[in-house]
Amino acid sequence: MITPEIRELQIFLALVKTGSFSAAAQQMGVTQPAVSAQIVKLEQVIGFPLFYRGPDGTSITEQGQALVPLAEDIVKEYTDLLRRAAYWKRSRTNQVKIWTDGSRVAQEVRMPAQETGVVTESWQEIEIGKDWLGALRNLEVDIVLAGSFLKAGDVPGIKTVPVRQQRGVTIAWNPTYYVFNPESFSLPDAIASTAILPAASLAIGFREFLDQWCRSVYGISLEEAVECRSESDAVNACKLGLGVMIFPGDADERMKLHQAGLRTVRTFEFILPKAFTFGIRYRADEQNPQILATVARMSERLRKSS
Amino acid sequence: MDREKMARQEEGDSRTSAVDFRHLSAFQRVYQEKSYAHAGQSIFATRKSIVRMMQNLERSFDTPLFSEGLRGELIPGPFAERLFNDLRFLNAARHRMKDHITAIHENGRVLHVGSSPAVFRTREFRNLFRGLQSLDGIRACYSAVDPADAGRALVSGHCDLYLGCQVGTASRFVIQEAGSISFRIYRRGEAGAGEPQGRAHQVSLDGKAPEPPVLSEGGRGWNHLDEAAWLHWLDRPEECPLGTIIFAPDVEMDREFWQPEEIPEAVAVHQPLHASFLRQHAYEFLPALMSKLRTRIPAS
Numbered sequence: 001m002i003t004p005e006i007r008e009l010q011i012f013l014a015l016v017k018t019g020s021f022s023a024a025a026q027q028m029g030v031t032q033p034a035v036s037a038q039i040v041k042l043e044q045v046i047g048f049p050l051f052y053r054g055p056d057g058t059s060i061t062e063q064g065q066a067l068v069p070l071a072e073d074i075v076k077e078y079t080d081l082l083r084r085a086a087y088w089k090r091s092r093t094n095q096v097k098i099w100t101d102g103s104r105v106a107q108e109v110r111m112p113a114q115e116t117g118v119v120t121e122s123w124q125e126i127e128i129g130k131d132w133l134g135a136l137r138n139l140e141v142d143i144v145l146a147g148s149f150l151k152a153g154d155v156p157g158i159k160t161v162p163v164r165q166q167r168g169v170t171i172a173w174n175p176t177y178y179v180f181n182p183e184s185f186s187l188p189d190a191i192a193s194t195a196i197l198p199a200a201s202l203a204i205g206f207r208e209f210l211d212q213w214c215r216s217v218y219g220i221s222l223e224e225a226v227e228c229r230s231e232s233d234a235v236n237a238c239k240l241g242l243g244v245m246i247f248p249g250d251a252d253e254r255m256k257l258h259q260a261g262l263r264t265v266r267t268f269e270f271i272l273p274k275a276f277t278f279g280i281r282y283r284a285d286e287q288n289p290q291i292l293a294t295v296a297r298m299s300e301r302l303r304k305s306s
Numbered sequence: 307m308d309r310e311k312m313a314r315q316e317e318g319d320s321r322t323s324a325v326d327f328r329h330l331s332a333f334q335r336v337y338q339e340k341s342y343a344h345a346g347q348s349i350f351a352t353r354k355s356i357v358r359m360m361q362n363l364e365r366s367f368d369t370p371l372f373s374e375g376l377r378g379e380l381i382p383g384p385f386a387e388r389l390f391n392d393l394r395f396l397n398a399a400r401h402r403m404k405d406h407i408t409a410i411h412e413n414g415r416v417l418h419v420g421s422s423p424a425v426f427r428t429r430e431f432r433n434l435f436r437g438l439q440s441l442d443g444i445r446a447c448y449s450a451v452d453p454a455d456a457g458r459a460l461v462s463g464h465c466d467l468y469l470g471c472q473v474g475t476a477s478r479f480v481i482q483e484a485g486s487i488s489f490r491i492y493r494r495g496e497a498g499a500g501e502p503q504g505r506a507h508q509v510s511l512d513g514k515a516p517e518p519p520v521l522s523e524g525g526r527g528w529n530h531l532d533e534a535a536w537l538h539w540l541d542r543p544e545e546c547p548l549g550t551i552i553f554a555p556d557v558e559m560d561r562e563f564w565q566p567e568e569i570p571e572a573v574a575v576h577q578p579l580h581a582s583f584l585r586q587h588a589y590e591f592l593p594a595l596m597s598k599l600r601t602r603i604p605a606s
Contacts, residue, residue, distance in 0.1 A: 043588035070403040077396040
């Protein structure tokens with residue numbers, strides 16, 4: 001018996017996930033007959049049918065279902081192998097892969113490769129929905145510059161060099177569209193409107209905190225919220241009156257909200273003294289000198305700029 | 307979208323088609339044998355193809371794998387050492403799947419045998435089914451399939467092997483003769499004196515039946531009896547009028563109600579039974595299984 005090839009397993013899992021040959025083909029970037037042919041080939045290799053094919057769609061057989069976790073394991077190990085290979089290649093060629101969130105400070109710290117001497121830095125903004133903590137752990141990226149709320153970014157195996165630590169939460173609004181009195185401000189009034197929040201890449205753990213706080217303290221849920229990947233997007237949305245901005249830490253200082261004509265109020269300052277941390281994150285057991293040197297250089301540069 | 311594409315491109319240097327299991331297995335052989343030629347011998351490949359595979363891998367990973375020593379033996383580079391070490395996780399996952407598949411093969415794979423309910427009642431079908439149940443490596447189970455839906459059931463995978471009297475022509479199916487169903491004449495008692503004589507009925511299977519013999523009682527022609535009505539009389543023979551004659555497949559019948567009649571050997575009273583399966587079916591054993599079934603067919 002020959003064991004299945006990686007491509008067949010990837011297509012098998014895509015078909016399991018989508019439940020349709022055409023959707024699986026779209027996901028894998030191949031044609032539908034190619035998916036069909038790969039599945040037939042896989043079934044012939046393993047020697048039993050994996051799917052029932054009917055006019056109403058595809059459903060997995062019992063034996064096929066039992067194969068799913070095993071196939072997922074193989075694909076995961078294969079992906080990890082390639083990631084490790086890419087990491088070794090970066091080490092050998094003095095490349096450092098850096099992801100940043102959409103904060104102003106992260107954008108400012110991006111420096112051209114030629115300035116960093118022998119190391120070639122490859123910068124990229126964190127993709128939507130990407131788990132950057134996981135990506136750091138599995139060697140997909142070497143350094144991440146991102147914000148976190150409370151302890152959400154403190155996980156074993158990941159080291160943080162804090163660049164900014166700020167208290168509480170900032171609420172901002174455009175006075176043209178909203179009338180709030182900063183002297184007698186209440187959070188439930190603000191979240192009755194659409195809330196403009198940071199996406200998880202900007203402040204991991206903040207949305208979860210706010211949801212939980214609103215539910216447990218006020219007995220309400222955040223019905224309408226817009227999550228922004230970058231601080232400038234959030235400021236623009238707030239200026240346009242699309243909602244009330246709720247950001248962790250001293251957002252006014254970071255994002256120059258007053259200069260943008262927004263009014264602000266600070267809250268939770270006393271109970272959350274180190275609410276927001278913007279920092280440089282890297283693997284705690286990292287031994288690549290180029291990565292460690294880049295972290296040190298970046299830390300120094302950020303400290304100077306702040 | 308553009309950003310996603312760029313990101314994929316950026317990290318996709320090594321994610322090329324060359325880094326597949328075939329190449330990685332060949333790499334492990336070369337690493338162990340320290341020779342392209344010996345590695346080739348152990349996996350039945352030529353030295354040339356092994357060298358080409360290693361070149362593909364080197365291109366994909368953008369790094370050399372082996373260098374040649376003074377005595378011609380291959381020396382793994384630092385990347386090859388790391389790759390070989392790291393492959394153990396992937397190998398373990400592949401072994402787990404292989405063991406799982408082997409266990410399914412050893413425990414017997416489920417064979418869904420489909421037929422119409424009428425064919426299912428025949429003695430020939432039951433003999434064939436019993437034969438399938440006795441085979442190692444197969445766990446035969448029955449699914450009732452309407453003859454009109456047989457093709458769909460085979461394509462969808464709800465039925466692996468269809469036994470019926472109809473012969474399809476679609477090239478995606480393998481259709482072979484699997485046996486022959488004998489037909490007999492059964493009498494439901496005798497009509498009493500002065501009572502009207504029962505009718506004579508002919509039963510077909512999947513719309514097919516052999517030519518019935520001429521009845522000794524003149525003036526009685528055969529009427530078609532559909533399969534459902536025949537199955538009903540099989541289960542409730544007391545509802546069948548006395549004096550009825552049926553020309554039907556050989557099945558287990560209640561002798562208290564039905565008296566089988568001998569048919570002269572010269573009259574052909576057999577209907578071929580065909581087995582169909584998908585040409586591209588996952589069960590590699592189906593053609594061999596069909597050969598086994600065919601050996602049971604009488605030479606006539």
